[in-house]
Amino acid sequence: QLRLQESGPGAVRPSETLSLTCTVSGGAVTSDPYYWGWIRQPPGKGLEFIGSINFRGTTYDSPSLRRRVSMSVDTSKNQFSLHVYSVTPADTAVYYCARVFEGPGWYLGYFDHWGLGTLVTVSS
């Protein structure tokens, strides 16, 4: 059974960097045709796609967050990570990691396994 678990600080100061790691168990991050994605949900709002990466380092990302986000994969630890730079209180959200199916023809299809999510609060 594939399981994903987010880890990282629950609080970050404005202008600093939010860093989260997702640890995958029960499956390998090197699996094809899967990507590994990040989604967030601000309090009282809907889901927002942040980005995704595969084990080759190829990414898809949100146009609105692209300039402040980087992602990486560590195949030796079976983990993938997210960094959001120059955060503001608007980045306060529950952050989810998930496995994403990549369909034929270069598109992301669906998120079939999710982590429980972790709340990150941006505040001074």
Next chain:
Amino acid sequence: QSVLTQPPSVSAAPGQKVTISCSGSSSNIGSNFVSWYQLLPGTVPKLLIYDNNKRPSGIPDRFSGSKSDTSATLDITGLQTGDEANYYCGTWETSLSFVVFGGGTKLTVV
């Protein structure tokens, strides 16, 4: 403001059927597969429907999905109190190459 439009809330009695709609455009729903997710506080989000109308293993057939043109729907029959949750649709946005979601629909079973 979400790219895909869902009703903020729906409600129905136990045992009844409810339909949740998801409206988009030709560059997202109109040209790509739709998926549906169930989010319940304190639990891992669950994929209910993928590729418009397919159910992952373990999802009961009370949940079904369909798509027509630029809209999609999730039907839930035989409603149970345990179905009370927030439901989100999602799809690929071809014009900008990223995933978009609906704003979510809160289902109340009363």
